[in-house]
Amino acid sequence: MEIHSNDFKARAREALADQELQKALKLVQVKFVPNRAAAAAEYGDFEALRDAGRDIRNRALENLDLWLERFEQEATRRGAQVHWAKDAAEANAIIVDIAHKNGVKKVVKSKSMVSEECGLNDALEAAGVTPIETDLGEYILQINDHEPPSHIVAPVIHKTREQITELFHAKHHKPRQTDIGALCREAREILRPHFLSADMGISGANFLVAETGSTVIVTNEGNGRLCTTVPRIHVALTGIEKVVPTLEDLSVLLRLLPRSATGQAITNYVSMNTGVAGSGDSDGPEQFHIVLLDNGRSRVLGSELKEMLRCIRCGACMNHCPVYQAVGGHAYGWVYPGPMGSVLTPSYAGMEHAHELPHTATGCGQCSAVCPVRIPLPELMRKEREMQVDAGLRPWTERLALKLWGWSASQPWLYGLGTAIAARFLKGLGGEEKLIHRLPLAGGWTDGRDFPAPAGKTFRELYRAKKELH
Amino acid sequence: MSSRDLILGRIRASIGRSGPADTSAVAAHLQASPRGPASQGDWRNSHEGVLQRFTERATALSSTVERVASWAEVPAAAAAYLISRQLPTRAVCWPTLADQPWAAAGLAVEARPSRGDDLVGITSTFCAVADTGTLMLLSGADTPAATSLLPETHIAVVPVERVVPLMEDGFALLRSEKGEAPRATNFVSGPSRTADIEQTVTLGAHGPYRVHLILVG
Numbered sequence: 301m302e303i304h305s306n307d308f309k310a311r312a313r314e315a316l317a318d319q320e321l322q323k324a325l326k327l328v329q330v331k332f333v334p335n336r337a338a339a340a341a342e343y344g345d346f347e348a349l350r351d352a353g354r355d356i357r358n359r360a361l362e363n364l365d366l367w368l369e370r371f372e373q374e375a376t377r378r379g380a381q382v383h384w385a386k387d388a389a390e391a392n393a394i395i396v397d398i399a400h401k402n403g404v405k406k407v408v409k410s411k412s413m414v415s416e417e418c419g420l421n422d423a424l425e426a427a428g429v430t431p432i433e434t435d436l437g438e439y440i441l442q443i444n445d446h447e448p449p450s451h452i453v454a455p456v457i458h459k460t461r462e463q464i465t466e467l468f469h470a471k472h473h474k475p476r477q478t479d480i481g482a483l484c485r486e487a488r489e490i491l492r493p494h495f496l497s498a499d500m501g502i503s504g505a506n507f508l509v510a511e512t513g514s515t516v517i518v519t520n521e522g523n524g525r526l527c528t529t530v531p532r533i534h535v536a537l538t539g540i541e542k543v544v545p546t547l548e549d550l551s552v553l554l555r556l557l558p559r560s561a562t563g564q565a566i567t568n569y570v571s572m573n574t575g576v577a578g579s580g581d582s583d584g585p586e587q588f589h590i591v592l593l594d595n596g597r598s599r600v601l602g603s604e605l606k607e608m609l610r611c612i613r614c615g616a617c618m619n620h621c622p623v624y625q626a627v628g629g630h631a632y633g634w635v636y637p638g639p640m641g642s643v644l645t646p647s648y649a650g651m652e653h654a655h656e657l658p659h660t661a662t663g664c665g666q667c668s669a670v671c672p673v674r675i676p677l678p679e680l681m682r683k684e685r686e687m688q689v690d691a692g693l694r695p696w697t698e699r700l701a702l703k704l705w706g707w708s709a710s711q712p713w714l715y716g717l718g719t720a721i722a723a724r725f726l727k728g729l730g731g732e733e734k735l736i737h738r739l740p741l742a743g744g745w746t747d748g749r750d751f752p753a754p755a756g757k758t759f760r761e762l763y764r765a766k767k768e769l770h
Numbered sequence: 771m772s773s774r775d776l777i778l779g780r781i782r783a784s785i786g787r788s789g790p791a792d793t794s795a796v797a798a799h800l801q802a803s804p805r806g807p808a809s810q811g812d813w814r815n816s817h818e819g820v821l822q823r824f825t826e827r828a829t830a831l832s833s834t835v836e837r838v839a840s841w842a843e844v845p846a847a848a849a850a851y852l853i854s855r856q857l858p859t860r861a862v863c864w865p866t867l868a869d870q871p872w873a874a875a876g877l878a879v880e881a882r883p884s885r886g887d888d889l890v891g892i893t894s895t896f897c898a899v900a901d902t903g904t905l906m907l908l909s910g911a912d913t914p915a916a917t918s919l920l921p922e923t924h925i926a927v928v929p930v931e932r933v934v935p936l937m938e939d940g941f942a943l944l945r946s947e948k949g950e951a952p953r954a955t956n957f958v959s960g961p962s963r964t965a966d967i968e969q970t971v972t973l974g975a976h977g978p979y980r981v982h983l984i985l986v987g
Contacts, residue, residue: 324968331969344810352806359799365781366796378950384774436975437966454966461968484964484972491976496886511800512951522919522962522977529915529954540777545799547941552806554937562965565827566902569977570957577953580911582865582883584953594777602784 301419301448304633305645305654311631312660324460325628332619335563336670343559353556354674356549357610360510360541361601367510367543368592374513378575380588391593392423395502395535398589399429402533404499408491410517410524411435412504413452413613414537414593416635417648420502421446431502432494434523436487440464443471450629452636453561453615458628491523501527501585505538506613507553508590511546514574515590518557518567525571534573534585540592541601541609553612556672560614596648604683608643610673615640617667617677623660632657639667639677646684655693658684719758727756805938809901814935820900821985824933827903828983831960832973837930837985844984845875848892848925851982852877857923861890865912867927883914884921891921891978897932897940902959905983906940909954918958924978926958930987 304311315321340346360367372382385391391414399407407424409415409431421431421442433442437455441447444467449455456464461480468486469476477483503524505515515536517524528534544550558564577584600609618624618638629637634654636644642657658681667677688694708714729736730753739746771779782788813819825835838847852859853876860878863870868881884891893913895905905926909915918924934940937957944951962977973979 327969345807348807356806362785363791363796364785365778365787366791366793368778368781370796370800384772384777386773386776390773434976435966436964440966454969456966457969459967464967480967480970481972483967484975488974488976492886495976511803514951514955520962521964521975523975525915525919525956526976529919540781545796546803547944548803548805548938551808551937551941555808566904566957566959568831568959568962570904572951572955572957573953574951574955575953577909581909581953582911582914583916584909592777594773594780598777598780598784601781602786606784 301416301635303645303649303653305649305657307633308631308656308660311633312627315627315631320460320463321458321628324458325625328457328619328625332562332615336560336616336619337563339559339563339565343555343565346559349552349556350672350674352552353612353672354610356544356552357612357673359549360544361606361609364540364543364601367545368540370510371508371513371543374511375575375590376513378513380513380575380590383589383591385591385593385595387595388418388593391418391537391591391595392420394591395420395537395589396423396427396429398533398535398587399424399427399500402499402587404429404533406494406498407431407500407502408434408494408498408523408527408531409438410501410503410519410527411438411455412502412537413449413635414504414539415502416449417595418537418593420537432491432498434491434495434527435519435521436484436523439487439491440467443467448630448635450637451615451618452613452640458630495523495526495530498531500533500535501529501531502535502537503527505536505542505590506557507550508538508543509545509547509550509572510543512572512574514572516550516570516572518554518570520564520568522569525569528571528573528585529583532585533587533589535589535591536573537591537593539597540594541597541611557612557614560616560670560672600647603647604687605643605647605680607675608640608647608680610675611640611644612673613640614672616670616672617675620666620670622662622664622666632660639681643677643680643684651684651688651691651693655688658682658688716758716760720761723754723758724756726754729753808936808938813900817930817933820935821930821933823935824898824900824903825985827900828960829903831903832963833903833960833981833983835983835985839987841870841927841986844927844986845870845872845877847984848872848982849875849877851925851984852890852923855980858889861892861925862888862917862921863892864894864914864917867892867894884916884919886920888921890923890925891917891919892925892927893917894927894929895932897934897943898928899935899937899940899957900933901936904937905956905958906937906944907954907956907958908944908948908952909956910952915954915956918956919977922974922979923982924958924961924980925982925984927984927986930985933985
């Protein structure tokens with residue numbers, strides 16, 4: 301997927317001015333936030349569950365090579381074919397090759413953010429294979445000129461019902477449906493024949509189970525089950541970090557993921573696929589291909605950002621982020637929005653393509669307060685900012701200002717003089733109100749609020765005066 | 771170098787592994803497969819409590835639940851459910867349920883895998899998880915996966931002795947009775963749904979619109 305993360309400010313400004321988008325985004329706070337809170341409270345000791353989730357993901361990452369080897373061995377023993385892709389281009393090439401070798405013309409897809417990361421649909425189309433998105437949200441985006449998703453769990457959270465009514469009317473050439481149930485039925489009736497006639501189904505995988513060599517998908521609509529049951533070939537594309545050791549570990553993560561994502565105790569369907577249909581099986585694919593994608597993950601594993609690899613893609617960090625709530629997912633300019641994206645995008649796509657993102661946070665800490673696997677997201681964003689300084693990626697004005705400040709701070713007389721002048725100047729600027737409405741050189745700060753004026757003397761001046769009194 | 775070796779090499783470099791790996795921690799974890807935290811509650815203390823939890827949870831997820839005393843009553847219960855809702859009385863069922871006296875109850879039931887146009891699918895279940903009101907279905911020659919998926923109505927027969935407290939208990943039964951996982955292990959919790967449009971839950975996305983559970987025993 302093409303990256304536009306360095307346009308964050310311009311895209312955020314557009315988002316704030318978009319009335320339809322603002323109306324749609326209200327639902328993030330109204331639905332996701334209270335639903336997650338209610339599900340956590342109803343469970344009981346959710347904090348202990350989060351600890352367990354963190355430990356399980358850490359255990360997997362500590363011996364990631366061994367768990368992946370075990371996964372591959374079991375999956376292969378059961379008749380699946382495991383492919384390794386170092387980057388998006390290789391993943392796409394592997395899947396296109398599977399399609400060509402098997403004469404595949406049409407593919408049904410269930411929602412996969414890794415496939416968005418790879419730009420898989422474009423690669424399939426270029427190779428003469430038609431991909432059909434079957435998750436309702438992803439289908440809406442695909443027929444709307446391949447619009448990108450704006451949320452990893454609810455891809456069309458940015459759209460209102462009215463917009464979808466108009467889109468279906470325009471694309472399906474059927475009478476306008478305004479009822480949500482009728483819109484869902486219309487999409488179901490259009491997509492059902494595709495499931496039955498497609499040659500290949502492509503899914504992601506929420507988890508890989510090393511013990512059994514299984515892929516696991518967590519869905520509500522049933523399209524994921526259809527994609528992995530009906531066509532004669534199933535391809536699962538996922539990241540190498542998704543492996544978990546055992547079925548018991550999987551059970552714990554399956555308690556955390558839906559509660560954190562949508563507030564459900566379990567999703568409608570949890571589908572675990574292990575190997576291919578045996579000789580006696582009455583349904584299921586004849587071929588099962590699993591594509592394991594690196595695309596920067598192994599590098600992150602050795603970096604200061606490695607805790608990010610614990611992520612189980614619930615979306616709670618973006619649901620609870622005041623910045624995401626205000627601007628939505630498209631402003632972030634790539635597949636993964638919100639706090640998770642601010643860490644993942646620079647890691648996977650390169651800091652130079654996403655240097656705005658580590659700054660798109662208020663530092664409020666809500667994301668890490670709700671993360672099911674306790675990823676310290678604000679801390680990781682601060683580390684990214686440090687990396688930017690080390691790599692010389694900050695603007696020259698900022699670098700010069702900090703250099704000047706550093707030098708003057710090491711000259712006590714100059715520092716004293718400078719701060720004494722500044723304190724008096726700012727006091728004057730505050731006037732009788734003692735509030736500064738517009739701060740020179742820091743207009744961005746005072747655009748949204750007033751800056752309280754200082755009292756006029758520095759701490760060192762006051763300290764010296766007090767000492768002289770005694 | 772193959773991408774496999776390249777990726778595994780990068781992982782080893784990143785986790786600071788040099789030389790042969792110590793596989794004992796991995797082997798020990800696989801051997802022990804320790805259980806993690808789960809929902810607590812009095813319901814786990816008795817089998818009736820477990821059944822009550824199952825019924826409550828399944829109902830909360832929009833399944834309908836009834837209980838009959840024996841298998842002999844199942845066909846009539848299924849027929850009564852379908853007729854009361856003005857649903858078709860023609861259905862497909864798992865081959866494992868072929869011998870049930872469906873016709874005597876007024877149902878036309880074929881024991882074969884579901885095609886795209888069947889409106890009612892009848893299955894049993896490998897077991898059921900009370901914690902979340904969930905069916906655990908295993909694919910196989912006589913238990914096709916699509917019967918619970920393609921039709922608009924899914925009726926599942928759940929023997930009460932197969933209702934276990936937690937997902938881990940279902941996996942324990944899988945290991946002890948089957949040895950290993952079949953091609954598809956499907957956990958099903960009520961009718962399919964979507965909330966993609968305005969976060970409004972709508973039943974019947976791509977799978978069944980309704981799920982009816984008949985507890986037996």
